Amino acid sequence: MATRYSFGGDDHIFAEVNEAMSLEAFFTSLSVTKAVKESQISAVTEVCPANASYQIKFDPDKIKPKDMLAELKRIESEAASAEAVISTRAVEIPVYYDDPWTRETLMRFRERHQDPNSTDLEYAARINNFDSIDSFIKAHSESPWFVTMVGFVAGLPFMYQMVERQRQIEVPKYLRPRTDTPKLTVGYGGCFACIYSVRGAGGYQMFGITPMPIYDPQQSISYLKDFMVFFNPGDIVKFKPIDRNSYDEGVEAVEAGTFEPVIRELVFSLDEFQSGIDEYNKNIGEMLHGN
Amino acid sequence: MGIRVISPGLATSVQDLGRPGYYHLGIPISGGMDRYALRCANLLVGNAENAAVLEAVFLGPEIEFTRNATVSVTGANLPPKVDGDIREGWTSFDIKKGQVLSFEYLQAGARAYIAISGGIDVPVVLGSRSLYGLGALGGFNGRTLQAGDEIGIGEKSGNSLAARSVPATLRRMPGSPAELRVISGIYWHRITEEAKANFFEDTWRVASEADRIGYRFQKGRPLSFIDRKQPFGAGSDPSNIVDSCYPYGSIQVPGGTEPIVLHRDAVSGGGYCMIGTVISADMDYIGQLQPNMEVNFVEVDLDTALAVRHERNSGLQQVREIE
Numbered sequence: 001m002a003t004r005y006s007f008g009g010d011d012h013i014f015a016e017v018n019e020a021m022s023l024e025a026f027f028t029s030l031s032v033t034k035a036v037k038e039s040q041i042s043a044v045t046e047v048c049p050a051n052a053s054y055q056i057k058f059d060p061d062k063i064k065p066k067d068m069l070a071e072l073k074r075i076e077s078e079a080a081s082a083e084a085v086i087s088t089r090a091v092e093i094p095v096y097y098d099d100p101w102t103r104e105t106l107m108r109f110r111e112r113h114q115d116p117n118s119t120d121l122e123y124a125a126r127i128n129n130f131d132s133i134d135s136f137i138k139a140h141s142e143s144p145w146f147v148t149m150v151g152f153v154a155g156l157p158f159m160y161q162m163v164e165r166q167r168q169i170e171v172p173k174y175l176r177p178r179t180d181t182p183k184l185t186v187g188y189g190g191c192f193a194c195i196y197s198v199r200g201a202g203g204y205q206m207f208g209i210t211p212m213p214i215y216d217p218q219q220s221i222s223y224l225k226d227f228m229v230f231f232n233p234g235d236i237v238k239f240k241p242i243d244r245n246s247y248d249e250g251v252e253a254v255e256a257g258t259f260e261p262v263i264r265e266l267v268f269s270l271d272e273f274q275s276g277i278d279e280y281n282k283n284i285g286e287m288l289h290g291n
Numbered sequence: 292m293g294i295r296v297i298s299p300g301l302a303t304s305v306q307d308l309g310r311p312g313y314y315h316l317g318i319p320i321s322g323g324m325d326r327y328a329l330r331c332a333n334l335l336v337g338n339a340e341n342a343a344v345l346e347a348v349f350l351g352p353e354i355e356f357t358r359n360a361t362v363s364v365t366g367a368n369l370p371p372k373v374d375g376d377i378r379e380g381w382t383s384f385d386i387k388k389g390q391v392l393s394f395e396y397l398q399a400g401a402r403a404y405i406a407i408s409g410g411i412d413v414p415v416v417l418g419s420r421s422l423y424g425l426g427a428l429g430g431f432n433g434r435t436l437q438a439g440d441e442i443g444i445g446e447k448s449g450n451s452l453a454a455r456s457v458p459a460t461l462r463r464m465p466g467s468p469a470e471l472r473v474i475s476g477i478y479w480h481r482i483t484e485e486a487k488a489n490f491f492e493d494t495w496r497v498a499s500e501a502d503r504i505g506y507r508f509q510k511g512r513p514l515s516f517i518d519r520k521q522p523f524g525a526g527s528d529p530s531n532i533v534d535s536c537y538p539y540g541s542i543q544v545p546g547g548t549e550p551i552v553l554h555r556d557a558v559s560g561g562g563y564c565m566i567g568t569v570i571s572a573d574m575d576y577i578g579q580l581q582p583n584m585e586v587n588f589v590e591v592d593l594d595t596a597l598a599v600r601h602e603r604n605s606g607l608q609q610v611r612e613i614e
Contacts, residue, residue, distance in 0.1 A: 006476040006477045007474055007476055007568075007593060008474075008476070008477060008538030008540070008541055008565070008568040009474055009538060009539075009540050009541075009568035009569060009570050009571055009596065010474065010570055010571050010593060010596035010597055010600060011538075011539075011571045012538035012539070012541075012568065014476075014477050014535070014536070014538060014565075016535070018522075019522040019525070019532075019533065020522035020523040020524060020525070020533065021522075021523055021524030021525075021533045022523075033315075045311045045312065046311060046312065046314040046315065047315060048314050048315040048536045048559070048560075049315065050534065050535045050536045050560055051524070051533050051534055051535065052524070052533045052535070053533070053535040053536065054536065055535070055536035055538060057311075057314070057538070057539070060571065060597060060600060061600075061604065064597075065593055065597070066593075149534060149536075149560060150315065150316050150317055151314070151315070151316065151317035151536065151558075151559035151560040152317055152534075152558050152559060152560055152561055153317050153425050153426065153558060153559075154316065154317045154318045154423070154425070154426035154428065155316060155317055155318075155426075156317055158534055160524075165523065168523075170524075172526065172527055173526065173562075189526070189562070190524050190525065190526045190531075190533070190534070190562065191523065191524040192524070192534060197317075198425065198426065198427075200425070215426070217416070217426055217427050217428040217429075217433055228417075228428075229313075229316045229317075229318070231316075232316075233315065
């Protein structure tokens with residue numbers, strides 16, 4: 001499927017790589033947007049990769065929209081021949097699944113849910129044919145995820161699990177969005193996981209909470225001093241189930257300035273990954289938990 | 292120090308021309324919703340066009356000055372007063388230390404820009420002083436103004452520039468009904484031919500959910516989508532797509548009922564398909580729309596959008612040349 005381009009007004013170009021989500025579509029989005037950034041066209045003011053599409057914003061006083069489109073197509077054709085390999089990092093995110101805060105919140109908004117008689121986790125496990133919440137949590141946390149987009153609000157990662165399509169978890173969003181979601185809720189909508197960077201409205205199902213802040217406009221949290229947003233598109237995430245004690249310890253460590261996220265640098269190759277997904281993912285897990 | 296807030300108005304915030312470059316991380320450009328009015332306000336008091344000003348929405352603040360300054364108020368017709376005496380909008384005037392700036396009730400438009408010589412001096416965050424409220428970022432302490440806030444003003448350059456005025460012909464405001472020109476596209480092909488025609492034919496009204504993130508419109512006929520098997524990951528509603536970026540000014544219609552036009556504090560992406568985008572030159576007008584006002588969306592092509600943008604830029608050039 002060829003990329004479909006459309007002007008967004010007179011100062012954006014929107015490019016749909018594919019209507020459907022896939023890791024291949026995401027990699028095209030990532031490599032083209034990387035090439036656009038590297039081309040350093042001064043009229044370009046925003047370069048935004050997304051799940052299966054991307055968008056650029058430009059100054060039409062400096063470049064004619066049609067010239068911008070031609071330039072983008074040229075960059076895309078060059079980037080298409082590049083190997084799908086990126087230097088990135090894997091990050092371990094501790095998650096307290098089925099925690100009391102998201103549970104309290106989901107109970108408050110039960111009338112907006114598809115199944116008012118079960119929790120979001122129970123519902124998601126059932127419609128994805130898992131026999132228990134535990135086996136659902138195992139599938140959610142065992143294989144890693146790609147951060148395929150950062151946005152909606154500041155620093156919020158959308159994540160797509162690094163497994164075959166038939167193993168992808170799919171869950172509808174709430175029937176009507178909630179007006180409240182606890183900060184750092186680990187959520188799910190469509191085929192995407194997310195972490196709510198700030199408290200606020202939301203429509204994703206709520207599975208748990210992480211003690212690890214991912215957005216800090218004050219830049220007072222130790223690992224966010226250099227930059228206030230933790231995630232970048234292309235990051236790899238592995239969830240680690242934790243209990244209440246570990247959660248409390250995590251929160252205390254963040255407050256004390258001693259929390260250190262587990263991060264490992266790696267070079268990711270889409271071909272290598274696809275030739276042995278479980279083995280590749282196991283290695284990522286060992287990198288994070290091993291050394 | 293420079294000003295003390297006696298009463299804050301409704302949602303008065305510090306804004307400049309915004310914070311480009313971080314939209315890929317979900318941090319929107321922010322900045323004045325009516326950028327033209329913001330630039331004019333700064334030019335009138337001798338500031339750089341990008342200096343930080345106060346954006347007041349619907350209701351003006353009451354501010355005591357703790358030093359002398361030149362001030363201008365542009366955008367909405369929200370008549371300014373100095374110690375109770377009316378001053379003219381779009382025209383600079385002097386305020387002395389100890390005097391109080393307040394406002395009459397709103398007469399037209401929605402957002403007024405209050406420029407103070409020297410500019411509002413709050414910390415620059417990621418290249419801008421603009422408030423991004425959802426992210427508690429920038430502005431004065433990451434929030435809108437509150438009573439008792441004491442806010443610094445930058446060093447003013449040169450002498451008083453009072454009594455400079457933008458001529459009436461260059462005071463840009465939306466008409467009634469307002470016309471918002473749109474380039475259709477992005478996922479325009481997802482709605483039916485009938486819906487396409489209705490969208491431009493119907494007169495819409497600004498809903499009460501109208502803020503810096505986006506404006507919602509109602510009273511037009513619902514838009515129907517073309518049936519399809521939803522692509523993997525797109526979600527079940529026909530208005531859903533695989534979550535993507537949203538252009539500023541893009542028009543999404545969740546469930547096909549009420550169009551939403553995203554503005555300067557836009558959510559940067561999501562899963563609702565966009566049927567087109569308001570042209571860049573008309574974005575300022577949205578910032579001046581009040582709830583319940585009538586709006587027509589008018590389809591234009593790219594060349595028209597660029598011509599209108601050029602015309603707007605020439606108007607600004609004339610303001611720059613005012614002595």
